[in-house]
Amino acid sequence: MKNVREYFKPTSIPEAVNLLREYPGKGAFIAGGTNIVVEKDPTLDYLVDVNHLGLNYITEDEHLIHIGAGTTIEQLYASRLVNTLASGLFVQVASWFASRQIRNVATIGGNVAEGLSAADTVPPLMAMDAQIVLVGEIERTLPIMEFFRKEGLTVLNQELVKEFIIPKEFQQARGKFLKNARTREDISIVSVTTVVLMDGGVCRKVRIALGAVAPTPIRIPQAEALLEGQIPTKELIEQAADTVVAQIAPIDNFRAMAQFRKDISHTYTKRALSECCHIVI
Template identity: 35%
Template structure:
């Protein structure tokens, strides 16, 4: 949709140039990568756009002990990465159900973080996989955890003069598995509820570590810490989980909206928690 009050459009070639535009521009400026979320409505308050699609921030690279995903990497690029499919399955799964293919061709993972919509499918996997976000300013590179990055619905800590540069996710050793699940009204809808689960197992095939994050059921994505503790030592047995997953209700605080009532979100959060834990576990044991 046309942006009726937009006066300027910047599309720099380097990160430094981008940061200097951000610092010097005096009006309301917004960073876009794919722009798909931004252009879905007319943002009358925005006077300038800074398009970061030419900064070379679309990459998926192995580093020492972790993977680096550039913030302007599209979902299609993520889906084309074997590295992500093999090691960070929850991210791959979430990318495969974001909107539809023609959106995924241009929408980016960083964009989803920037928009900070509580239902953003790319977000829970970053919590579950212990990601670190790298923020660039003219003077420094800051590292923050997702837990500290998001501050509310459509809100994050990014200040003017800061660009989300990349996402770093540590590789796991041993046997591990992850999964992403989503409930929506149809195939292209935003999530009514979503969840990402990461588990590691020990030699006895018991869960030794777990990270679980739920989306669309609180002002930001939330970690289900009690549930994480409760699954440790189990083999994700269905009957046990049935009881254990009730713990998600302690951390979520869903609202009622046009997609769903709070009550429904409570009910299905448990269901997808169980489903995702079992799937992640099955992947960990190589099933």
């Protein structure tokens, strides 16, 4: 950060995008700054502040909930509308998301745009079939699943994350977020998110998403398929947890060994699915 020479405060999205795309040198967007300031990238020449673009909003229409990329984690935590989704899934996430001081400035857009495997807001977005809106030379909308590249990067190409769109059908869903970390303020060693839409006693839609067990956050459709269209049982949940472990690729690092991450993923998947399906294990 010591080489940053310019700091811009645009007041419109086109102005912000044009600055990133056309100003000489290497630039980056900054909102809460909780990632970029810590990273201290020495190659950055300038920063584009996106806090004055009107992106801190939560709105709804007949079928969708819209969350602006500038919405802070604390605003998600406090929003009655957002927390009608999947048993208050974002309240569960926010309660494990750093300190209140960090939550007051960290934004959902920044958490996602970094493309980090351990980003806590991403698995819940994946588990609720969220779409992400990007603005660059054009504006485009794509499923959150398509935002991440397998090798650990994102599809961002000098673009700004504008908003996230979540279908209201997930207001009828049951959701559970579980996170293993050294403390509530630390980043994830493993996170597991499950969301289940029931139709009578049958699982109509099942989503299982994990963080910190692959180069990017991931969903496990092979495990989801075992439960969809079925009456949930202990045996099916056990099979789904086994399938999750078979599909992830955690690494050894200073936070945890790969085998520990696999064991936690199995345990948390069983626990989260059992709670969503009201099955006692």
